[in-house]
Amino acid sequence: MPLLTVIGAGPGLGLEIARVFGHAGFTVALLSRHQEKLDGLAALLADEGIQAKGFAADIARPETLTAALQAVKDEQGPIDVLEFSPADVSLAPASVLEVTPENLQPQIDFYLGGALRAAGAVLPDMIARGSGTILVTTGGGSITPNAAYANIGIAAxxxxxxxLNLHDALQPQGVYVAHIAISALINAGHPDAAADVIAKSYLDLYVKRDRAELHYVAHTA
Structure with missing residues (x-):
């Protein structure tokens, strides 16, 4: 069975991405900071017949992310799809007139640095076998700037x-990379912003492999 690994797994979008891929025949590895939470999510998926396991990792501690991804590969085999969508609410947003090097760098380290490390752990294997998928999620501010969240937007x-550059570089080698920007308040009331609806877009990207980017737009009810 192919293996999906979700970095930033939680009870919202991460769980629904795991669910939609799991029902499509994938085994699932879930990564986030708290093992107890991961075990609960894995149990929910197991109740639906999806083979899933959690691996604790903290992007703010890079060695734990590297170790967790190695454990996934050692225990469950090669990673076919890596989905990256972590969040850290402890990183305070700063408006455009309040951005400083001090409040910007942690955002860059977490989002961009975390993605670089995660991709670095799986890309050599994907390139060697000529197949694999990496799906990277950001908020819509990566495309449409929001002055109130300027430091997050810069990192995103x-x-x-x-x-997008990785998509172009790896496409000839059989590895598919895509960016998903979500301009929606997930599970805030609008049916198009429900996590289970958004998650279907991820499987659609994986299957079709026909674009480098999806900007998912929805509005609250």
Missing amino acids: AGLRNWT
């Missing part, structure tokens, strides 16, 4: 830029 825009 950098992550988007890198992801």
